[in-house]
Amino acid sequence: MNVLYMPNFNDKFLVTLEKEFKVDYPKTNSTTYKSLVNYASDLNLPIQRWYRYKEGYSIKLVDKILTKYNVKDGDLIVDPFCGSGSTLLQAKINKCNSIGFEINPFSAFLAKVKTQDYKKQDMISFYENVSELHNIKKKQNIDIPKLSTIEQLFKKDALFYLLTIKEEIKQIKNKRVADLIMLAWLGILEESSNYRKAGNGLKIRKTIKKTIRDKEYVKKIFFNALKKIGEDLEFAINISNQVSTSVIEDTCFNLNKYTKKNSVKGVIFSPPYANCFDYTEIYKVELWMGSFVKEYSDLKILRKRGIRSHLNGYEIESKIAVKSVPELGTLVTELSQKELWDKRIPKMVEAYFNDMFHSLTEIYQALKKKGFCVIIVSNSAYGGIVVPTDLLLAKFAKHLGFNVSSINVARNIITSSQQYEETKKYGKYLRESIIYLEKK
Numbered sequence: 001m002n003v004l005y006m007p008n009f010n011d012k013f014l015v016t017l018e019k020e021f022k023v024d025y026p027k028t029n030s031t032t033y034k035s036l037v038n039y040a041s042d043l044n045l046p047i048q049r050w051y052r053y054k055e056g057y058s059i060k061l062v063d064k065i066l067t068k069y070n071v072k073d074g075d076l077i078v079d080p081f082c083g084s085g086s087t088l089l090q091a092k093i094n095k096c097n098s099i100g101f102e103i104n105p106f107s108a109f110l111a112k113v114k115t116q117d118y119k120k121q122d123m124i125s126f127y128e129n130v131s132e133l134h135n136i137k138k139k140q141n142i143d144i145p146k147l148s149t150i151e152q153l154f155k156k157d158a159l160f161y162l163l164t165i166k167e168e169i170k171q172i173k174n175k176r177v178a179d180l181i182m183l184a185w186l187g188i189l190e191e192s193s194n195y196r197k198a199g200n201g202l203k204i205r206k207t208i209k210k211t212i213r214d215k216e217y218v219k220k221i222f223f224n225a226l227k228k229i230g231e232d233l234e235f236a237i238n239i240s241n242q243v244s245t246s247v248i249e250d251t252c253f254n255l256n257k258y259t260k261k262n263s264v265k266g267v268i269f270s271p272p273y274a275n276c277f278d279y280t281e282i283y284k285v286e287l288w289m290g291s292f293v294k295e296y297s298d299l300k301i302l303r304k305r306g307i308r309s310h311l312n313g314y315e316i317e318s319k320i321a322v323k324s325v326p327e328l329g330t331l332v333t334e335l336s337q338k339e340l341w342d343k344r345i346p347k348m349v350e351a352y353f354n355d356m357f358h359s360l361t362e363i364y365q366a367l368k369k370k371g372f373c374v375i376i377v378s379n380s381a382y383g384g385i386v387v388p389t390d391l392l393l394a395k396f397a398k399h400l401g402f403n404v405s406s407i408n409v410a411r412n413i414i415t416s417s418q419q420y421e422e423t424k425k426y427g428k429y430l431r432e433s434i435i436y437l438e439k440k
């Protein structure tokens with residue numbers, strides 16, 4: 001029952017925390033940051049347009065940050081949650097070395113293909129291989145992924161066409177060309193299927209007839225995707241062989257195993273948010289179809305490796321490891337007194353901050369003196385209680401020794417209508433922000 005609940009966190013701690021930091025609200029609705037925290041604005045940019053990573057941000061935001069901090073050629077930039085590689089790509093364009101960490105093998109693949117070096121010869125080989133793909137022959141033994149819903153996801157002829165192409169890609173000798181074609185193939189899976197990514201999962205398409213997504217449709221969108229990649233190869237070749245870019249398929253908790261302490265000029269990232277969003281669920285079609293997972297046990301392992309931002313598949317320990325941010329203790333206690341839609345939420349929130357504080361500690365050690373760390377993150381709310389991720393991360397960063405120079409609100413976030421009613425009074429805290437930190 002909620003009757004005994006006396007709001008304390010929102011009214012007391014939230015307001016005090018907000019006062020402690022410089023929070024800049026956008027002056028108008030058409031503010032620049034709003035589009036920069038959104039991947040959609042990159043859909044016309046070379047290489048970025050190869051795959052629409054919905055949770056990604058614009059490379060223009062990365063450019064703005066690199067310029068603000070006067071980053072020089074050869075400086076080292078790190079993205080501990082690199083996703084599709086937006087930070088790494090812009091770092092490469094600006095002639096900076098970079099290292100990205102990513103636990104989802106599908107996302108790591110995207111980041112790698114978008115940022116590896118290409119040669120003129122690859123472009124010739126790319127067009128030769130693409131032309132051969134126009135006339136592929138039917139195959140007898142095709143492996144069908146073990147994902148239980150696979151046959152509902154695709155029309156039968158579309159599925160067989162996709163899997164036949166995948167077999168052809170495996171035969172391509174030039175590894176970089178095979179990667180490029182595989183990326184185009186992965187990039188059309190959602191559009192080829194009867195489902196679409198929505199919220200934290202897949203939803204059946206209601207508006208478009210299933211029959212449209214047949215083999216001919218798939219073929220058309222596949223060759224369109226290859227055309228875009230072909231058009232951008234010149235650009236990819238031009239930015240090649242100037243710097244070193246690595247994508248490490250490991251948790252960012254191991255950041256200091258791969259970088260020297262005090263060696264990194266800047267860290268730019270957007271972590272998963274404390275919003276119950278499970279990346280292995282939303283990208284499950286790509287993970288299974290691309291053979292990044294082959295068994296359900298592989299998926300289970302993956303889920304355990306990520307930041308604990310969702311409720312799927314891991315144990316959540318309950319101890320509060322964060323003595324440095326007492327507000328977090330209050331928040332978790334209050335959340336546990338509420339009747340939420342899942343009783344594991346308070347523990348998940350606590351585990352999330354444990355993981356985020358762990359990552360920030362690794363980042364702090366890797367950064368040079370006067371190095372910078374910019375975090376793009378969204379707040380959330382459960383049962384009317386705001387989870388002010390931006391302020392709590394800023395508070396922990398300050399505790400570590402960072403100077404918190406500002407928190408820029410990029411946009412307000414849309415919550416469910418129930419959450420909206422419950423948090424109306426605190427609406428300004430429901431936002432996506434950019435936190436600017438500097439190591440003193």
Ligand SMILES: C[S@@+](CC[C@H](N)C(=O)[O-])C[C@H]1O[C@@H](n2cnc3c(N)ncnc32)[C@H](O)[C@@H]1O
Pocket residue numbers: 053055056057058080081082083084085086087101102103104107250251252253269270271272279305306307
């Ligand atoms: C918001 S996305 C990053 C998007 C990226 N900025 C872009 O533009 O493509 C967060 C990423 O963090 C990854 N991730 C989650 N836990 C991780 C961990 N412990 N170490 C490294 N990456 C992790 C997720 O798989 C996801 O791809």
